[in-house]
Amino acid sequence: NVIYAKDADLRRLKELQVEVVSLANNHFFDLGVEGALHTIELLDKEGIMHCGAGRNLKEAGAPVVIDIQGKKVAFLAFCDTDYNHVCMCTYATEQTPGINPMYEAYVEKEIKKYALLYDYIVVLAHWGAEHTFNTDVSIYEMSKLMLRAGANAVLGSHPHRVQPVVNMRKGSIAYSMGNFL
Numbered sequence: 171n172v173i174y175a176k177d178a179d180l181r182r183l184k185e186l187q188v189e190v191v192s193l194a195n196n197h198f199f200d201l202g203v204e205g206a207l208h209t210i211e212l213l214d215k216e217g218i219m220h221c222g223a224g225r226n227l228k229e230a231g232a233p234v235v236i237d238i239q240g241k242k243v244a245f246l247a248f249c250d251t252d253y254n255h256v257c258m259c260t261y262a263t264e265q266t267p268g269i270n271p272m273y274e275a276y277v278e279k280e281i282k283k284y285a286l287l288y289d290y291i292v293v294l295a296h297w298g299a300e301h302t303f304n305t306d307v308s309i310y311e312m313s314k315l316m317l318r319a320g321a322n323a324v325l326g327s328h329p330h331r332v333q334p335v336v337n338m339r340k341g342s343i344a345y346s347m348g349n350f351l
Contacts (some may be wrong), residue, residue: 173197174205180212180253190234192223192247192294194269195328201270206260222247223262223269230262230270233284244288245254246280246321248272250297252308256328263269272297272312278319285320293324298346302329314342 174197183191191213199206206223213220224230233244249269250256262268272295293316298309305313309326316324317340317349326333330347333345 177326194247283318
């Protein structure tokens with residue numbers, strides 16, 4: 171499936187007052203590198219903050235940081251690297267554009283790094299098998315790793331179904347929020 175919207179449709183996000191979006195997903199490169207970079211340019215032009223993809227790994231891994239009542243909240247976005255979950259994805263490298271990968275050691279290092287800098291960490295995780303109502307063990311384990319590393323909330327997407335929300339001592343996990351747009 172090739173999923174995209176017309177440039178003019180971006181104004182809908184502004185109308186809905188969407189301030190932050192995750193680009194870490196398996197459709198970000200549906201229109202190739204040119205389409206992916208065009209999306210970043212459009213979001214920048216409209217002032218919509220984004221995370222999870224970029225012109226290189228440094229940009230793809232950079233958080234969006236917003237101030238909420240004097241507290242700094244960092245949003246980090248990662249995309250599952252399990253082919254059985256999200257199929258083909260183009261992951262960023264030091265020199266090439268792509269999405270922010272969800273490799274265990276990398277995710278743990280990045281969350282720990284930003285947890286030292288900001289008051290709250292929200293992880294936007296694109297993971298799991300489509301059209302399922304429950305998560306699998308690998309996603310459960312990754313979510314626990316994220317909380318141990320310092321995430322306060324993990325918000326999942328990709329299954330296109332609402333999955334359980336779990337509140338743990340270290341934070342909350344919504345394994346999949348279902349579909350919004």
